[in-house]
Amino acid sequence: MATSRWTAVPARTFSPRRRGPVLERAILDAALDQLSTVGWSGLTMEGVAAGAQTGKAAVYRRWPSKEDLVVQALRDGLPRLDGVPDLGGVREDLLQLCRQMRVTMFSRPGFALRAVLHECDATTAERFHEVIFEGVIEPSVKLIKEVLRRGIERGEVRSGGTEAFVCDVIPAMFMYRTKVCGSEWRDEEFEALIDQVMVPLLRP
Amino acid sequence: MATSRWTAVPARTFSPRRRGPVLERAILDAALDQLSTVGWSGLTMEGVAAGAQTGKAAVYRRWPSKEDLVVQALRDGLPRLDGVPDLGGVREDLLQLCRQMRVTMFSRPGFALRAVLHECDATTAERFHEVIFEGVIEPSVKLIKEVLRRGIERGEVRSGGTEAFVCDVIPAMFMYRTKVCGSEWRDEEFEALIDQVMVPLLRP
Numbered sequence: 001m002a003t004s005r006w007t008a009v010p011a012r013t014f015s016p017r018r019r020g021p022v023l024e025r026a027i028l029d030a031a032l033d034q035l036s037t038v039g040w041s042g043l044t045m046e047g048v049a050a051g052a053q054t055g056k057a058a059v060y061r062r063w064p065s066k067e068d069l070v071v072q073a074l075r076d077g078l079p080r081l082d083g084v085p086d087l088g089g090v091r092e093d094l095l096q097l098c099r100q101m102r103v104t105m106f107s108r109p110g111f112a113l114r115a116v117l118h119e120c121d122a123t124t125a126e127r128f129h130e131v132i133f134e135g136v137i138e139p140s141v142k143l144i145k146e147v148l149r150r151g152i153e154r155g156e157v158r159s160g161g162t163e164a165f166v167c168d169v170i171p172a173m174f175m176y177r178t179k180v181c182g183s184e185w186r187d188e189e190f191e192a193l194i195d196q197v198m199v200p201l202l203r204p
Numbered sequence: 205m206a207t208s209r210w211t212a213v214p215a216r217t218f219s220p221r222r223r224g225p226v227l228e229r230a231i232l233d234a235a236l237d238q239l240s241t242v243g244w245s246g247l248t249m250e251g252v253a254a255g256a257q258t259g260k261a262a263v264y265r266r267w268p269s270k271e272d273l274v275v276q277a278l279r280d281g282l283p284r285l286d287g288v289p290d291l292g293g294v295r296e297d298l299l300q301l302c303r304q305m306r307v308t309m310f311s312r313p314g315f316a317l318r319a320v321l322h323e324c325d326a327t328t329a330e331r332f333h334e335v336i337f338e339g340v341i342e343p344s345v346k347l348i349k350e351v352l353r354r355g356i357e358r359g360e361v362r363s364g365g366t367e368a369f370v371c372d373v374i375p376a377m378f379m380y381r382t383k384v385c386g387s388e389w390r391d392e393e394f395e396a397l398i399d400q401v402m403v404p405l406l407r408p
Contacts, residue, residue: 118326129383137384158404165400168380169373175383176376179333180341196369200362201405 018054026052027059031073035112040119043070067124070116074131077109081139090151094170094198097147098190101140101174105185110136141167151202158204169197222258230256231263235277239316244323247274271328274320278335281313285343294355298374298402301351302394305344305378309389314340345371355406362408373401 018026030051034043045066049056063069081104085096104110117128145167151157160166173193177183222230234255238247249270253260267273285308289300308314321332349371355361364370377397381387 122322133384160400160404163396163400165377165396168377169401171384172376172380173369173372175380176372179379180337180375192367192369196364196367197373197405200364201401 023052023054023058024062027054027062027069028073028076031069032077032109032112035070035073035116036108040070040116045069067127071127071131074109074113074116074128075135077107078113078131078135079104079107079109081136081143084143084146084150086150090147090154090156090202091194091199093147093151094144094194095190097140097143098170098174098185098193099187100143101136101170102185102190104136105174105178137171140171144170148202155204157202161202166201169201173197227256227258227262228266231258231266231273232277232280235273236281236313236316239274239277239320240312244274244320249273271331275331275335278313278317278320278332279339281311282317282335282339283308283311283313285340285347288347288350288354290354294351294358294360294406295398295403297351297355298348298398299394301344301347302374302378302389302397303391304347305340305374306389306394308340309378309382341375344375348374352406359408361406365406370405373405377401 030048033051034047045059046056049059081100085093087093087096117125145162148157148162152161183189234252237255238251249263250260253263285304289297291297291300321329349366352361352366356365387393
């Protein structure tokens with residue numbers, strides 16, 4: 001009675017056979033884990049399979065190469081940049097956007113992405129640059145443009161304020177100061193960027 | 205008599221033993237040649253020595269490694285950025301400066317530098333990034349600052365116009381649009397950068 005059903009259940013019920021999205025998620029998580037611990041060079045399909053407690057075939061069935069696997073793990077793992085800040089003023093909105101970009105860049109997948117770029121060869125790097133472009137740059141520019149468009153409507157931003165080069169200034173400064181100055185983007189640095197550059201650039 | 209001294213001179217007088225700066229220059233030129241033809245991976249100290257018509261020992265005596273040799277060849281070879289444009293107005297001066305930066309970036313050593321960065325490993329890349337910083341970025345920022353300082357004196361530029369972040373905008377946009385958009389910086393693009401961003405940013 002007390003023993004009947006429960007004691008009969010075999011131990012492996014507790015790690016049930018996972019399928020579809022659940023198994024996929026476990027493999028992608030394991031890939032990010034491997035990147036953080038052994039890096040791009042150390043990561044193997046076997047290691048990822050072991051980390052996800054599945055077989056190598058289950059990994060290869062979905063991703064023909066280590067590169068394909070890692071590209072998707074990073075793409076899916078990067079925190080999304082999709083909320084347009086709406087704090088009532090363009091200065092505060094841009095500061096908020098910068099903080100959102102920092103969250104993405106300094107997330108675990110963000111760090112992993114920079115580390116991979118440091119380790120992989122030039123051809124592979126092109127695919128990872130695409131992940132940065134599609135996951136960080138493109139959405140940032142879109143959000144910046146929307147913030148500036150609203151600023152124009154409020155009369156806070158001059159009419160040319162959404163031109164292509166204007167919308168590129170923040171991501172350009174991010175890339176430049178991260179690479180050239182090794183910046184970690186403390187809040188004061190965001191304020192300097194917005195107050196020294198964006199506010200004067202946008203004023204009507 | 206007529207034969208004595210001159211006929212006795214051996215053929216190698218015509219490629220005399222070069223020393224010091226002349227030989228050094230020949231080796232550095234040969235290194236740039238090798239970079240353009242066989243790239244970073246293909247470049248060897250033997251190949252450079254052969255190209256410079258000297259022995260391997262003459263190369264190693266001056267540069268203990270291929271990396272040291274190439275760093276100096278690129279550093280010496282990059283066209284200097286040192287004349288402050290003075291065309292009477294900040295818009296024209298900045299356009300002129302952008303053109304000077306383009307000359308440096310698209311010089312033979314400039315191309316070679318980008319190709320090397322594409323080929324070499326991450327540790328070596330750090331030294332080449334320094335060459336870009338010291339040979340392109342740092343002098344550009346210095347010249348931009350001087351142009352803006354003169355603009356402030358003429359009342360053409362607002363008083364905060366030489367702040368650090370302001371002086372970084374042009375090199376940041378250069379780096380970003382070259383990397384992200386694969387830009388080759390046609391004149392119209394310089395004009396867009398200056399007219400959409402720098403002129404509004406600097407106006408008093």
